[in-house]
Structure formats: structure tokens, C-alpha cells
Amino acid sequence: MDAIDLTLVELLQGNARLSYAELARQVGLSSPAVHERVGKLESAGVIRGYRADVDPEAVGLGVTAFIGLVEDSGADTDDVLEALRAMPGIESCYFMAGVESFLCMARVGTIAQLEQLILQLNRIPGIASTRTAIALSTKWEDRPQQITS
Amino acid sequence: MDAIDLTLVELLQGNARLSYAELARQVGLSSPAVHERVGKLESAGVIRGYRADVDPEAVGLGVTAFIGLVEDSGADTDDVLEALRAMPGIESCYFMAGVESFLCMARVGTIAQLEQLILQLNRIPGIASTRTAIALSTKWEDRPQQITS
DNA sequence: AGGGTCAGGTCGATGGCGTCCACGGACTGT
DNA sequence: ACAGTCCGTGGACGCCATCGACCTGACCCT
Structure with a gap:
């Protein structure tokens, strides 16, 4: 490099x-x-791929939300992850420090679909609770990171 | 379409x-x-551009964090936004519903740099408080959204 | 010092690709 | 029916991707 x-x-x-x-x-x-x-x-894995940057609103995904997930004590984290991965609409997923083990970024078409998504999340075995924050607008996203090394 | x-x-x-x-x-x-x-x-703005997907860790950005920002009462939101935009390391920024007006995704090289970033954020006029959640690992990110329309 | 080796560059050739243009068929409104 | 428009095709031409051959400098080993 x-x-x-x-x-x-x-x-x-x-x-x-x-x-x-x-x-x-x-x-x-x-x-x-x-x-x-x-x-x-x-x-070398520095460049992982090349993606078209598609406007979510232009393809019917006007609702963005961040959902924090708290695991049950004794939950199998891998199983939870697998269930999360199977859910469409969860665009990103991070394993976090803190009470909420996961933070997910979800993108759906309508608030009604977000409601369905949250209900589905709460139904996943091993998930104790969810906390959702809705984005009213995206100021910017995926700004090119400034490379230090 | x-x-x-x-x-x-x-x-x-x-x-x-x-x-x-x-x-x-x-x-x-x-x-x-x-x-x-x-x-x-x-x-038409459906495709906004084309970007190489670069592994953040491979370019020295190993620390990912989400920072919620609470505004002062009477803060000028535009001024706050401008200050946020001027800060390197803030890769995404959303205007949110809820007490925290903004949610920012930050990417830096070290925890020390994250500390500096948070201090800088707290120094922005109009920002009352910050709340930071650190990502321990990224399970997935920017998974191709499924297009509905 | 000298020669082998290797990484990483240039150059030239060739086949495929991007891009422009002229043309043609299907819908639509009058 | 007819003209206009939209959206496609096919051909032409120059540029690009890609490969192989070769060159050069750095480094190592004897």
C-alpha cells in the first residue's frame, strides 16, 4: 500500500x-x-467489490430505522445472528458493546412494514427486547472514508 | 423502471x-x-454513483461507533449540521425522531481518536450531550437492498 | 564484486468493448 | 391513416482491456 x-x-x-x-x-x-x-x-481484500450506489427512496425504501437488540441471558448469539441474517430489510448489523448486543440498520418501504419487521424481531428466540429509532432524513451516508495508512 | x-x-x-x-x-x-x-x-437519480467497497480495517479504520447527539434547546440545527459535516470520520449522519436529533456513524483508527472525536463533538455549539455505542464487530454492512418497486 | 532472482514496470499486439449514428417497428393521439 | 415519439437494433470506428515479451533496479548469496 x-x-x-x-x-x-x-x-x-x-x-x-x-x-x-x-x-x-x-x-x-x-x-x-x-x-x-x-x-x-x-x-488482498482492501477492495471488497464495486457497488452501484442506489437511492433507497427511488426503489421504494423510504423508511430507515436503527434497531437495538437486547439478548436473553443464555441466548445463543450465533442462532440470533442467523435469524437476523435471514430477515430481509436489515441492511447492516453490528455486534455492540453495551446492553444491546446488536445494532441493526433497517430499510423498508413503509412504517407498516417497519412495524412488521419489529414484531418479527421480537419473535426471534433469544431476543429479549428491541429499541427502534426512526430516521427522519439522511443527511449523508457512506461518505468516502479518509484513508490513514 | x-x-x-x-x-x-x-x-x-x-x-x-x-x-x-x-x-x-x-x-x-x-x-x-x-x-x-x-x-x-x-x-433520474436512481443510480447515484459507483463506489469501490473498501475494507475499513484494511485502511486503518478499525474502530466503528454510533453516536447519538442531543441538541440544546434553541440550537440552530443547520449550524450543528455544518459543524458535523466538517468533521472527518463521520461517515454517515441521520436526522432522527426522538430526544437525540442526530445519529452519526463514525469510523476512526483507534479508541484514542474516538475519544478526541467525542470531545470535539461535545464542543460544537448547540450540542448538549452525546451518547456513544461502540461496535465490536461488523456482522454485515450495506447488504444490497431488495428493491420493491 | 558479480550474478541470480524477483518485483514491478514499459511496450506492442489483438480482440472485445464503448459509443455514435442511421434506421426500423410499435403505440398513441389527432 | 398518418405523423410523432419511444425504444430498440445493427454497423462502424476508435479506444480499452489484457496478454506476453522484455527491461530495470533492488536485494541476496556466494
């Missing part, structure tokens, strides 16, 4: 569809050299 | 670097037709 790799990562974070030729121009290398560097960044 | 557009969005969500020729093969259209459809999805 030298300075050129860093620039490549930043460029691709900004626009994942840049051609290798364009990347090459930006970093002052030949196109095959860039091709090889990017390939190595991918297989 | 017909079924073909939907497929295109899903394909690009999975891999933003697919060629137009490949997309065309998958949906059974010609490459120029796909090119035009994708262009329209972009200018």
Missing part, C-alpha cells in the same frame, strides 16, 4: 467505473501496471 | 464494474440499449 495504491483506492471509491486507462493517466503509470495493482488490492 | 431496469440496478449493485456488453447479455438487450437505460437511471 504505497501512495499510488492509496490514490487508486480513493479514485475508485469516488467512481468505481473509471477505466484502467483513466486510472493510469491519473497516477502516471501504464494501464497494465494499474491493472495489476488493482488486482492485488482486490485479492 | 420496468423489470429490465430493475435487473440492471440489481446487477450493478452486485458488481458496478460489469461491462455494458455483459449487462446486455444478462438482460437480453443490445449493448447500446443498456447504455441508454443505465444513463437514464443515472440522470
